[in-house]
Amino acid sequence: MKAIDLNCDLGEGFGAWEMGNDPAMIELATSVNIACGFHAGDADIMRKTVELAKARAVSIGAHPGYRDLHGFGRRPVPGLKASEIENLVAYQIGALQAIATAAGHKVTHVKAHGALSNVACEDDTTAHAIASAIKAVDPTLIFVVLANSLLVKAGEAANLPMVHEIFADRAYEDDGSLVSRRKPGAVLHDPSEIAERVVRMVQDGAVVSVTGKVIKARADTVCIHGDTPGAVAIARGIRNALKESGIQVAPFKKAD
């Protein structure tokens, strides 16, 4: 029986501000990525999100981003040295590890956020810096990598356990990269289209690009978003469609 993990970014509020619908999304995800205070999140929200995940026995990962609260980590920060990227990733992982330890839970994976991830998918230095940071902090942490991106190579070079990710609601270019959010059609909104698409991705081990090209893509986990309109409905649709197709929704295991 095929199985797939559904991962979701949570804990993306800051102070008095909220983002998305965490209590609903935690019911639908099998692993969650927790913002670590640089692009969103703070120590209190991290604690609360860890506790939410622990209560649901959902595995947690660090979701490090650029230092950019105002831009929600969606803007690249050009000119950082590899060592600076390593330091900011290590810092954020450690912060979440301590919060998780204090709450009796454990960080098991790391997934880069927003622009840090986007840049890393196409920039070797950034990809390797992220992988190096994870390895230096804890080489048993699972590196969640966008399928077919430079993150895969960086994770291999660092010999990190990895899971490959595909996106439920994002269009793909012919080269397997995500269509930029600035282009029309980059983000899909129709719940049934998205659900059907995810089932096919998992069944075929491939994504279909905007031009119809079929691109092989290992899918260990599907990213479901919690901060878009209709997010909860979309995620429910995906879960139901997977179930109906006989695909098990379950936390990812360490890959080799």
Next chain:
Amino acid sequence: MKAIDLNCDLGEGFGAWEMGNDPAMIELATSVNIACGFHAGDADIMRKTVELAKARAVSIGAHPGYRDLHGFGRRPVPGLKASEIENLVAYQIGALQAIATAAGHKVTHVKAHGALSNVACEDDTTAHAIASAIKAVDPTLIFVVLANSLLVKAGEAANLPMVHEIFADRAYEDDGSLVSRRKPGAVLHDPSEIAERVVRMVQDGAVVSVTGKVIKARADTVCIHGDTPGAVAIARGIRNALKESGIQVAPFKKAD
């Protein structure tokens, strides 16, 4: 032979801004407290400071403060719940632990910074929250506590290893608390007066208050400041005076 540790706050720059003279102070201290990004410091400065300490085989501690870059953590943040204090302390410890691990060094102690420390010395809730955070993250971390303050009781209640601290350049009230920086004479500036005072404190196990009262104070470590004018000269004076008095300057050991 009597022995005493000299601890110093380091890594208190931020981005392009510097504070104090870290390379000089690291030569004079036997343990250092590293700012963790809330009142000062950032991931890069933390890494650099950890490496500096590692190269000198100096032990390192987390120096968590309130979230207050603009006020350098010197202003109290009223109204925080105990859980919020726990979370911000845990977060900062974890961040430094990861940076230290990545650099091949290890965090061995925790000392609260500025207003967080000052408030905790007189407020039970804050003192216990700090101790709880340390215990929850790693109960083997040494808690550096101001001698005769509420921090001592909080550390005892949490069953943490502790070292007791006295201040080289601060005047004491009759009750053993530090004279507020707002009062005249709160900070001493004369290197020879400070050096002589430290020797007496260590030899007698006591501090002398502003009114001349002798107050018993266990002294495992002396805080030397790096960010005041003449800081380096003062610290050198203390080291020399201790040496001449036959007191060994050496890293603190875990107390019971």
Next chain:
Amino acid sequence: MKAIDLNCDLGEGFGAWEMGNDPAMIELATSVNIACGFHAGDADIMRKTVELAKARAVSIGAHPGYRDLHGFGRRPVPGLKASEIENLVAYQIGALQAIATAAGHKVTHVKAHGALSNVACEDDTTAHAIASAIKAVDPTLIFVVLANSLLVKAGEAANLPMVHEIFADRAYEDDGSLVSRRKPGAVLHDPSEIAERVVRMVQDGAVVSVTGKVIKARADTVCIHGDTPGAVAIARGIRNALKESGIQVAPFKKAD
């Protein structure tokens, strides 16, 4: 015919985060207070909010708060000198003035936010510092002051035009101060109770305290909140009740 202004705090998002329902509230308010970037708001949100107000011909005011994004300006910042409070208030007023000028609108009043206002209501130094800042930047700006608070005296001493404010949904102590948010019953939630209460406050020129004491309170403007559950319904209820009681809802005029 009696008339009353309804003022509302708007523009309290930050970056990607939103707060309250600005488009709905702007329909109900006759003057708005715009966050200036210290406790909430940023240059883009300020611009958008100014344009929203301009399109509805609603008058705008600066809503300066403590530098405290994480705490939403609800925590006091102890230990600021009078000059520091003056500077932070002046800075925020000026920032909004420039944004308003660029958008073809004009700042006509100033109302302190959250803890800055609460502290000022009871602390002479803070109250005078706020009034001094307004006077120094533009002495024709209207100072919105909580009725019966120290802000009134500070505004008088600075010879500023003032309007007196009462709160629709907050309980009052016998001395005319607001019941602390930490006490039960501090915030009222029942729309019809709130609406009825506001009508009485305006008709009688008085508020009724938690013990039933009637306290004279000049009411030029009523603060309606936009960020609480049911905020829009409450504000609509107030407007309707005022209308039914023959009280005109209209922007405040400069008082003497």
Next chain:
Amino acid sequence: MKAIDLNCDLGEGFGAWEMGNDPAMIELATSVNIACGFHAGDADIMRKTVELAKARAVSIGAHPGYRDLHGFGRRPVPGLKASEIENLVAYQIGALQAIATAAGHKVTHVKAHGALSNVACEDDTTAHAIASAIKAVDPTLIFVVLANSLLVKAGEAANLPMVHEIFADRAYEDDGSLVSRRKPGAVLHDPSEIAERVVRMVQDGAVVSVTGKVIKARADTVCIHGDTPGAVAIARGIRNALKESGIQVAPFKKAD
């Protein structure tokens, strides 16, 4: 008699952190650019710097930068819309105007800082957004533009009064742009070389590029840095060399 203005960036500390030697540099500059809180500076430092300039009768300008305290505004912020750049520039100008008004001084010019300026020199959208913001806030403000850059065209399009700037200690490319700080030789350090170079630039109305090419460059003001090692000595050298060459050092006037 030829005359030239010497402009210097001041007020670049933040909270407890200092940068450069403002009291020394204010003696040497005839106009100063004051950081406005986004890349450096805060309301208190702005006030202090305005007062310093007022006491010396030195004219002041706003020195807006990207929102980037950690990177000191030296990193580009990609992806900002023109309106977002306008808003952040307007905000910063207004903040300084209010502080200046409160201190009895007046903002007379605007010069973009760091990466914001560097990007604008080569990116039309950014250059026009800065000029638009200045015009929208106050069209009588003088726009300080790097000679031969896109800023000149943007200022002309907005019909702003302008002064053209050359750099004392920076090497120039053949196209008149500054050599990137990442290249060797980008920044000059020898005081006598720099002084001689400035005199020639002013006398000839031209700069000499790294390859020896002479590039016409109108020079109304020379930028002298205050935050580099030897900054004060370099600035003194420039002033003396200009004096000896019969060039008057005086505040710039509005150009047409």
